[in-house]
Amino acid sequence: MSAESNKRSVTVGIFVLVGLVIFVAGVFVLGGQQKRFTRSLRIMAVFNDISGLKVGNNVWFSGVKIGTVKRISFFGNSQVEVDMDVEQSSQQYIRKDAKATIGSDGLIGNKIVVIQGGTISHPEIEEGDRLQTVAALSSDQILETLQENNRNLVRVTQDFKALVGNIRRGKGTVGAVLTDSLVANNFKMAMANLEKASVNTAAITGSVSRFASKLNTKGTLANELVTDTTIFRRLSRSANKLENVASNADKTVGTLGQVSQNLNRASEKLNNNNSPLGVLLTDQETATNLRITLRNLNEGTRLLNEDLKAAQNNFLLRGYFKKKAKEDEKRKADSTDASQK
Template sequence: MAQSFDTMAFKVGSFVLLVVLTAVASVFYIGIKKDLFSETITFYVTTDSGDNIERGIPVRLSGFNIGQVRRVNLDALDHIKIEISIFEKYRKWFREDTRISLEQEGVIGNSYLKVLPGSDASPELEPESTIALNKVGGLSELLTEAQPVMENLKAIVANVKTITDIFVQEDGPVQRILANLETMSSKLTDEQGLIHYIAVSPEPVLKLEGILSQADQAMGQADQAMTQAGSLLGNATARVEDIAPMQKELLELIREAKDILAQMRGLREDLGPTLSNVEALTANVSNATTDLITLRRKSEYTLRLGTELLERLNNTWPLNRGRPPATDRDWPSP
C-alpha cells in the first residue's frame, strides 16, 4: 500500500514538474519571440502636445515594432517629454538626422510613433538622446490643417456662384455680349454682309477679272507703244548715219554746219520730252487700272512727236535739198 502511494506521488510530482517546465519554456519562447528578454536603450522625444500619446503605444520602423512608449511626462507648459524604449539591435537606425512622427492606423485607428531613419553618413545617437517630434498625425490634426483649405474652398464656391449668376442673368453683361455677337454674326452672314459678299457673291470675282483684263489690255498697248518708240529711235539713228558721206561738204560749209548743229540741239531738246513721255507712259501702264483713254492719247501724242521729228529731219539741210518745206502742224497735247 505504501509502495503504491509512493508511486502515485512520483507520477503526480513528475507531471507537475513537466507542466511547470513546459510553462517556463513557453514563457521563455514567447519572451524570445516578443523580444521580452532583449536589451533595450532609452531615447527621449519632445513635443508641445500630448494628444493621442500614452504609455504603451508602439514605436515602429518600416512597419515593424522596435520599441514602445514607456513614460509620458509634462515637464513644462507646452513641453511634453516622452520616454521610449528601443531594442538594442535597432540602435543603428537612430542618428542625428533621424525624425519621429506621430501616425495613426487608418482614420480612427490606434496611434503609434513612426521612426524615419537617418542617413548612413550621419553619426549615431547616444542613448538617452533627445529627438523632436516634428510631425503630429491623426484625424483631429488633419482636420485642423484642412480648415484653411475648407475656408478657401468656400470662398471659391461663393465666387463661382456669383459668376454663374452673372451668366444666367437676363439683363447681365454676358447676355448683352452674346446678343451683340449674335447680331454681328447675323450681319456678317447676311446676303448684304461682308462674308456673304466675299465667299458667295460672284461680284468680287467679276470685278477682279475685269481689272485683270484691263491690265492685260494696258500692257499690250504699252508693248506696242514701246515698239513704235524703238522704231522712231532707229529711224533717227539711220538719218544721222546718212550724214556721214557728206563730211567733205560739211567742212566747206562750217558756218552752215553750226546752224545745223544749233537746229540739232533744238531737235534734241524736242526729243527729250518724247523720251520722258515714253518713260512716263511705261510707268503708268505698269500701274494702269481703268484709265485707258489717257494712255491711248499719250501713245498717239508720242507717235505724232516722232513723226514731227522725222519731218523736221527731212526739212533740215542737207536732207531737204530739192524738197518743199513741210507745213507746220498743230498737234494736240496729251
Template sequence: MNESSRKRNILVGVFIFVGLLFLLGGILLVGNLHETFKRKMELVTVFDEVNGLQTGANVWLSGVKIGKVRNIKINPSRNVVVTLAIEENAQQFILKDAQTKIGTDGLIGNKVVVIFGGTANTPTVHDGDTLTVGNTISTEDMMIKLGKNNENLLAITADFKTISHKLTTKEGTVGKLINDDAMYDNINSIAVSLNKASIKSEKVIASLNEYTSKLNKKGTLSNDLVTDTIVFNSIKKSVLELQKMTKSANELMANLKDASANPNSAMGVLLHDEQSGASLKKTIQNLETSSEKLDEDLKAAQSNFLLRGYFKDKEKAAKKQQKAQEQQ
C-alpha cells in the first residue's frame, strides 16, 4: 500500500469518526438522553389510584420538568406506590410538606406527576423521603359532575319550554299580560295613577320640609312653641285661665237661666210680672223728671243774688286750679 492510499484511509476514518460523534450528539439532543447521565434523587408518593400514569412520565414543579416516574407498583394495601427520580439541582426547591397530584400534560395529554405547595421555612426533602398526596379531582369525577350538570340543563330547558308555551298560548299571568291589551291598559293606568300619587307625595314632603325648616328658624312662633318653655308655660297658663273663665261664664249663665225661670226672684219678677215692669218703668221716668227739676232749681239758685257770689268764687277757684295744672 502506497503512502497516498494510506492518507486517504486515515482521512476517511477521521470523517467517519467525526460523523459518528455528530450522530451521537444529535441523538442525545433530540432524545433528551443527556439527562440520563445527570445525578438524581428518589422521592416516593402513594396514590389511591394513578388514572393511567405510566413509568417514564414527567414530574413537574411550578411548570418546570424536574424528573421522571421511575417505578410504579401496588402495595399490599392496594395503594399505588410511585417512585420519582428527581434531579438533585431541584432538591432545594422541594419542601418536606410539599404535596403531589396527578395532572395532565395539556387538555388531553399524557399523565404527569405535579409537585406543589409547601410551607415557608420548612426544610427541603432528602433522598428517599415520602411526599403526601393532595386533594385532586379525577377525570372520572369531572365527567360525573358534567353529567349532573347536563341533567340540570335538560331540566332547565324543559322548564323554559313550558314557560314559553304558556307565554305563546296566553296561559298564566305573564302570558295574559303580554297578549291581553286590556290588562296592559289597566296596568298602564295604574302606573299613571301611581306616578301622580308620587308627585303629590313629593309636594307633601316638600311642604313638611318647609314647615320643619320654619320650626328650626329662631324667632318664629312655631320655634318658640317648640323650644321656648316659658312661652309654652304662658300659653298653657292662659289656656287654663280661659277654661276657668269659660266655666264661670257657664255657671253664671246657668244661674241667670235659673233666676229668670223662677217667677219669685227679682229677675223672674222683672221678666214675668208686667205690673212690676210697668212700675219700674214709671219709677225711672220719675227719676228723670226729678233730675230735670233739680237742674232747674240749681240754675235758679245760681241766679239768686244771695248765692251768686258763692258760685262766682267757686268758678274762679276752678279756673285758677286749671291754669296752675296747665303751667305744670
C-alpha cells in the first residue's frame, strides 16, 4: 500500500469519527430536549379544543419545561385527549387538583400545555392521572374581542366629535360658557363669590375651633357650664326661680292693674257731683257750710270745757272730783308696782 492511499484512509477515518461524534452529540441533545433519558410519568388531560397543539410540543409548569406531549387522540364525541410525559422530579409539586390549559410559547409561538399547580391539601399526581382542564381563549376569540373594542372606540370617537362640535357652536352649558362672554363673566363672578364664601367658611370654622378650644379649656366659665353638673343644676334652679319671679310679677302687675281700676272708679265717684264726697269736694256752698259747722263745734267744745272747769270748782261737785282724782292716783300706783315686779 502506498503512502498516498494510507493518507486517504486516515482522512476518511477522521471524517467518519467526527461524523460519529456529531451523531452521538445530536442524539443526546435531542434526547435531552425530548426528555428521553430522564425518568418520567405519563398523565392525561381532555380538552374541548387544543388550538393546533402537536405531538412533541412542550409541557410547562410555573414557567419551567417539565415534559412533552406524547400522543393526541380523540376522546368521546368531540373532545381530544392529550397524553403527556412529565419529569418524575416535578411530581412532588403537581397536585391532583391541578388544572391544564392550552397556551402559546410567546406571542405567535408553538402551542404548549400549561399546568397550573393545585393546593397542598391534595396528594401528588400519579401515573395515569387525568388532570382537569381550563378552556383558553383562542386567537379567533381574541380577534373578535379586539374587533368589538374597535367598533366601540369608533362610536366613542364619533360621539366625542359630535360633542366637541356642539361645544364649538355654543350649544349646551359648556358651549355657552366657552363662547358667550356674558355667561363666562357670570361664571367668573360666581366662582369669585364661591371663593369668598369659602374664605368666610374658613373664618367661621376657625372661630368655631377657637370656641371649641375655649370650651375644652378647664377653669373657664364655658367649660364649667358644659362639664360641671353642679353649675348646671344651679342654673336650672335659678331659671326656675326666675320663672317663679316672672309669674309673681305678672300677678303683681295684675293686682296693680286692679288697684288702678279701683282708683279710677274712686276718682270717678269723687268727681261725681251726686255723691257725698263729690259734693264736699266740688260744691263751694257745702264746703262753706261745713267750715261754719266745724267752727261752731270748736266754739261749743271750748265753752263746754269752761263749763266743766267751773263745775269742778262748785262746792256741790268738788267732793266727787276729789274722789275721782284719788282713784286715778291709786290706779296709777298699782300699775307702776305691777310693772316693777
